[in-house]
Amino acid sequence: MSLSADQIAVNYPTPTYRFRVSVDREEMLFNAVSGLVHSYETIEYKDGLGGQFQMPGQRGGINISLKRGVVRGQAQLYEWISSISLNQVEKKDISITLTNDAGTELLLTWNVVNAFPIKLTAPDFNASTNEFAIEQLDLVADRFTEQIWTPSIE
Template sequence: MAYDYPPVGFHFSVSFTGLEEDVETQFQSVSGLSVDMETEEFAEGGENRFKHKFPVKTKYPNLVLKRGMAVESELIQWCRDAMEGFEFAPKDLTIRLLNEKHEPLRTWNVVHAFPVKWAIDDFNAQESKLVIETLEFSYHYFKILD
């Protein structure tokens, strides 16, 4: 299969396990798909010119999703249950980067996500723009599926 390089970053989909895929999958942006390797330094006795670095563990930042505010939303109800009722029910979610035929070029499976922040953009009578809601999730890790 021939790929056009590089793929465009504006054609993607997001889906949550257990939530319908209509308005819930329409996001303006996704950020936070990265991983860092934490290291630990160890000074060798007798050799003072450098320190050895050893890998310790991986660290994943929060996943941030933005979209136009949805008034009726299962996703927002799930977030409200966590934020207002302190009822956490982690979900897996899938992010797909799509080609021009709407076929996945790359798929990320985000494991055990739960909401940690929900924000609505400021209202301003002097601007003509959509109301954007920002959802931030903590998660264990992600896997690249293809």
């Protein structure tokens, strides 16, 4: 039994290669985003009868990595991390939106709150390859939420 395109769109996982990233409402191009992880520390409780219980503790930190190709004249990431001085940093909200294959329909958005850069890694330089120059920005954030987009009915 073959499935129609609509059935495939509903029943199969969404590919991750089509996404948009906005940093404080400025859309930027990245080729990889990683680190959107909700985690909690585990606390072990022991009672007087020898029982052991696992409970969730404090929420774990959120560490996000953004990777993109180096493009002449675009230094927003360097300017952002260079703005850190004397314990002052500009925190920004970031949204990562997964879209359909055509990029026309929003499927799911992760909204990252109060992110700030902690490390900018320059590309690896190697004269024996012809790979693109990729820089990586590592961020720490307070939290993130997910927003599911429902299809519009026309």
